[in-house]
Amino acid sequence: MSGAFRRAGLVLGLPVVLFVVWWFASYDSKDFYRPPLHKILEAFRDTWFGERMVQDVLPSLIRLGIGYAAALAVGVTLGVAIGSARWLRALLEPVLEFLRAIPPPVLVPIVILLAGIEDRMKVIVIVSGAVWPVLLNTVEGVRAVDEVLADTCRSYRIRGLARLRHLVLRSASPQIMTGARQALAIAIILMVISEMFAANNGLGFLVVQFQRSFQVTEMWSGVLLLGLIGVALSLAFRFVDRRVLRWYYGLRAVERQPK
Amino acid sequence: MSQPVRAGRVGQVPALLGAAGLVAVAVALELAPRLGLVPAEFMPPTSTILAELARQLQRPEFWVALRDTLVTWGIGLGIAVAAGTVAGVVIGTVPGLRAATSSTIEFLRPIPSVALIPLAVLLYGARIQSTLMLVIYASFWQMLVQVLHGVVDVDPVARDTARSYRLGLFARIRYLVWPTALPYVVTGVRLAATVALILTITGELIIGTPGLGKEIAVASESNAVPPMYALVLVTGLLGVGANLAFRAAERRVLAWHPAIRVEAAAAL
Amino acid sequence: MLAVRGLRKVYEGHGRRVEAIGDLTFTVGAGEFACVVGPSGCGKTTLLRCVAGLLPPTAGQIEVDGRPVSGPPRGLALVFQEYGRSLFPWLRVRDNVELPLRSARVPRGRRRDLVSEALASVGLGDVHHAYPWQLSGGMQQRVAIARAVAYQPRVLLMDEQFAAVDAQTRADLEDLIRSVWQRFGVTLLFVTHDIDEAVYLGQRVIMLSAAPTHVAEDLPIDLPVERDQLTTRADARFTELRGHVYAQIQAAKRAEPSEV
Numbered sequence: 001m002s003g004a005f006r007r008a009g010l011v012l013g014l015p016v017v018l019f020v021v022w023w024f025a026s027y028d029s030k031d032f033y034r035p036p037l038h039k040i041l042e043a044f045r046d047t048w049f050g051e052r053m054v055q056d057v058l059p060s061l062i063r064l065g066i067g068y069a070a071a072l073a074v075g076v077t078l079g080v081a082i083g084s085a086r087w088l089r090a091l092l093e094p095v096l097e098f099l100r101a102i103p104p105p106v107l108v109p110i111v112i113l114l115a116g117i118e119d120r121m122k123v124i125v126i127v128s129g130a131v132w133p134v135l136l137n138t139v140e141g142v143r144a145v146d147e148v149l150a151d152t153c154r155s156y157r158i159r160g161l162a163r164l165r166h167l168v169l170r171s172a173s174p175q176i177m178t179g180a181r182q183a184l185a186i187a188i189i190l191m192v193i194s195e196m197f198a199a200n201n202g203l204g205f206l207v208v209q210f211q212r213s214f215q216v217t218e219m220w221s222g223v224l225l226l227g228l229i230g231v232a233l234s235l236a237f238r239f240v241d242r243r244v245l246r247w248y249y250g251l252r253a254v255e256r257q258p259k
Numbered sequence: 260m261s262q263p264v265r266a267g268r269v270g271q272v273p274a275l276l277g278a279a280g281l282v283a284v285a286v287a288l289e290l291a292p293r294l295g296l297v298p299a300e301f302m303p304p305t306s307t308i309l310a311e312l313a314r315q316l317q318r319p320e321f322w323v324a325l326r327d328t329l330v331t332w333g334i335g336l337g338i339a340v341a342a343g344t345v346a347g348v349v350i351g352t353v354p355g356l357r358a359a360t361s362s363t364i365e366f367l368r369p370i371p372s373v374a375l376i377p378l379a380v381l382l383y384g385a386r387i388q389s390t391l392m393l394v395i396y397a398s399f400w401q402m403l404v405q406v407l408h409g410v411v412d413v414d415p416v417a418r419d420t421a422r423s424y425r426l427g428l429f430a431r432i433r434y435l436v437w438p439t440a441l442p443y444v445v446t447g448v449r450l451a452a453t454v455a456l457i458l459t460i461t462g463e464l465i466i467g468t469p470g471l472g473k474e475i476a477v478a479s480e481s482n483a484v485p486p487m488y489a490l491v492l493v494t495g496l497l498g499v500g501a502n503l504a505f506r507a508a509e510r511r512v513l514a515w516h517p518a519i520r521v522e523a524a525a526a527l
Numbered sequence: 528m529l530a531v532r533g534l535r536k537v538y539e540g541h542g543r544r545v546e547a548i549g550d551l552t553f554t555v556g557a558g559e560f561a562c563v564v565g566p567s568g569c570g571k572t573t574l575l576r577c578v579a580g581l582l583p584p585t586a587g588q589i590e591v592d593g594r595p596v597s598g599p600p601r602g603l604a605l606v607f608q609e610y611g612r613s614l615f616p617w618l619r620v621r622d623n624v625e626l627p628l629r630s631a632r633v634p635r636g637r638r639r640d641l642v643s644e645a646l647a648s649v650g651l652g653d654v655h656h657a658y659p660w661q662l663s664g665g666m667q668q669r670v671a672i673a674r675a676v677a678y679q680p681r682v683l684l685m686d687e688q689f690a691a692v693d694a695q696t697r698a699d700l701e702d703l704i705r706s707v708w709q710r711f712g713v714t715l716l717f718v719t720h721d722i723d724e725a726v727y728l729g730q731r732v733i734m735l736s737a738a739p740t741h742v743a744e745d746l747p748i749d750l751p752v753e754r755d756q757l758t759t760r761a762d763a764r765f766t767e768l769r770g771h772v773y774a775q776i777q778a779a780k781r782a783e784p785s786e787v
Contacts, residue, residue, distance in 0.1 A: 010358045010359055010361075010362070011361075011362040012362070013359060014359055014360055014362065014363045015362060015363055015366065018363065033381050033382060087276060089273075090272065090273035090274075090276035090277055090280075091276045091277065091279060091280040091283075092277075092280050093273070093277050093280070094277040094278070094280060094281050095277075095280050095281055095284050097499060097502070098281075098495050098496075098499055099495070100498075101495050101496075101497075101498025101499040101501075101502055102491065102494060102495035102498060103456060103457040103460040103461065103472075103494050103498060104457065105457070105460060105461040105464055105465070105472075106460060106464060106472070106475055106490075106491045106494050107491075108464070109464075109475060109476070109478075109479035109487060110487070110488070110491065112479070113301045113302075113479075113484065113487075114297075114301055114302065146612055148607055148609045148612040148613045149612065149613065149615065151581055151607070151613075152607065152613045152615075154581060154598075154599050155579050155580070155581060155599045155603075155604070155605045156599075156604070156626070156627035156630065156678065157599055157601070157627075157630065157631070158626065158627060158630040159630075162626075162629070162630045166615065166618070166626060167615075170615070170617045171617075173617070185369070185371070188371045188373075189371055189372070189373050189461070192371060192373045192374065192376075193373055193461065193464075193465060196373075196376065196465055197465070204373075207374075207376075207377050208376075208377055210377065211377035211380055211381055216381065219377050219378070219381070220378075222377070223374050223375065223377065223378055226370070226371060226373075226374035227370035227371070227374055229371075230369040230370045230371045230374070231366055231369050231370065233369070234368075234369035247616050247617040247618075247658055247660075248616075248617070250658060250660065250661070251616050251658070251660045254660050254661070255660075
């Protein structure tokens with residue numbers, strides 16, 4: 001029981017201290033740019049728990065969801081294809097390395113040119129930035145399929161879709177998840193940036209509007225919301241990751257034990 | 260026993276294929292607008308972009324912008340690496356500190372740095388500090404997490420040995436923690452450099468601090484399509500160059516190390 | 528059931544030619560238990576990979592159940608030397624054993640029976656839901672054997688099975704192999720470098736020469752069918768046979784390895 005308390009203390013201790021310090025240090029703040037925390041929280045409630053949730057937050061998250069899902073699907077599909085054929089890999093590697101090295105946000109003006117400024121543009125921006133880490137990591141993962149397992153599948157005549165599902169995808173899954181984690185961070189950045197650049201709704205748009213019209217408290221609440229979304233999505237990702245890769249973390253823990 | 264590797268100059272064939280791939284893409288992007296498959300005013304052919312790039316290279320403004328980008332990137336990366344390393348070593352070696360801070364780190368790290376853009380603009384306007392704030396915030400976490408991995412990796416036997424010889428904190432860090440953590444630090448620098456470059460360009464693009472990103476934004480707003488593509492090409496080359504340089508540096512620094520840590524990079 | 532005729536395998540690459548197998552010919556009858564021994568580096572694993580259809584021979588023919596082998600044949604299972612690596616780490620024990628059956632479209636109920644029976648026959652009735660990496664080396668070995676058994680092969684190939692397990696486990700596994708063979712009536716080709724093991728296990732010991740490999744001698748083992756670690760190994764006939772095989776292998780090692 002005391003162990004659980006200790007752990008709770010360790011997890012919550014510092015965050016609570018920081019929160020309390022912020023709360024009291026800013027309580028009487030007259031600094032226009034640094035409003036008191038309680039005002040920010042009030043603004044948070046008034047700003048986001050209303051129709052803005054439906055009009056701005058939800059569209060942003062839906063675009064993020066569609067873009068991220070499409071990036072995963074495209075990245076894994078192409079990654080499996082490229083990773084399975086040696087010549088294709090050699091042919092495309094430099095091209096892919098270059099595409100990955102382009103800082104994703106500079107794609108925003110290009111995609112605006114080609115796809116306008118509607119929802120479609122934002123989804124395409126997210127896909128075009130988030131697809132590379134998934135793709136390249138999938139290629140690595142597919143390439144590294146264990147030889148003995150590949151032979152096992154051959155010798156038990158496990159082929160085609162069954163092989164793809166039980167051997168290739170599963171054995172590449174740790175790398176795919178690594179790529180997916182990087183892609184998620186990039187996708188969130190691009191969701192915000194594409195809306196800051198050109199939009200008439202969405203979180204990024206609204207936060208910049210607040211900043212431009214000097215609604216500082218509302219702007220702080222928007223920054224807070226973006227932060228919370230980032231944290232929530234990362235927790236969700238970790239939950240999925242732990243489930244999908246349970247075997248992998250278990251295996252690694254066993255391998256690390258001293259023999 | 261596996262099937263023997265097919266004979267031949269293994270290193271050369273992929274390199275040739277890779278070059279062929281680059282050429283093929285360049286040719287495809289040349290032909291697509293010329294054949295009217297995509298509108299040329301939105302997607303100029305490769306030759307136009309390359310000609311524009313050559314023109315850019317003769318403009319002093321281009322070099323100023325490139326220098327600004329490199330300076331912002333360098334300063335931001337330097338601060339983040341220094342702060343991340345010091346914080347990582349301290350948090351990792353002082354007993355209890357790691358446990359007390361881990362939830363806070365886990366909370367702060369996934370906050371998207373671009374969320375700070377409006378804040379930075381309010382506080383610093385379109386000055387370089389705005390972009391630095393983003394760059395440092397994003398790459399600091401990258402660095403810190405790698406260093407923490409490295410410090411934890413210290414061999415328990417070596418740790419006990421150090422304790423039994425009563426090495427002081429400083430000596431422990433110098434002779435025990437630092438050598439173990441070094442590979443992770445180097446990997447951290449490489450990863451932080453990539454992130455820092457992305458956010459440098461992002462800050463310039465969105466906030467308008469001077470640099471290549473701002474040039475792209477200006478080109479985009481004035482509908483100067485070929486310059487925009489040429490500048491995007493430059494940022495990509497910058498990214499590739501940085502990646503290659505930091506990988507080479509990594510191999511160099513770690514040449515003495517028994518195992519170049521592939522794992523740390525994979526665990527990102 | 529299993530026929531190898533004039534098998535020859537030459538590896539080429541990096542400007543070198545290595546003749547792993549020179550000229551191998553032997554047959555194994557239905558339900559027979561044959562052990563293959565030879566000095567290290569004599570191409571035992573190459574032979575198994577050719578028979579399993581994983582490696583195309585340079586020349587010669589292999590027939591399993593009367594059909595020439597051109598790829599992994601139906602009704603043949605191979606238990607790999609690297610048994611630990613041959614188990615899917617993301618599948619639980621049960622699913623590992625079941626996967627080849629699912630792929631062969633065996634109906635669900637039948638699958639369940641086969642898997643349970645196979646796991647029970649190797650003494651693993653209680654670890655269905657463990658992951659392979661949670662098990663000891665010896666138990667992983669049993670899972671790999673159970674997977675092969677559940678596949679209902681007519682021909683079972685085993686490669687250097689027990690090189691990496693401790694002596695006690697090894698003895699247990701040897702007896703397990705005997706019982707599996709008797710129970711399921713498969714044709715078993717067992718490759719090992721351990722002379723004692725070959726004599727203890729098989730009805731026949733096929734001795735190979737050093738590379739380029741051919742059959743040095745094909746020796747019937749006239750020990751009783753019921754064998755156990757204590758009495759069989761103490762049997763005078765066992766000692767005699769072992770001595771004979773040992774002498775042959777030594778002679779094979781000394782023979783000039785002829786260059787190609």
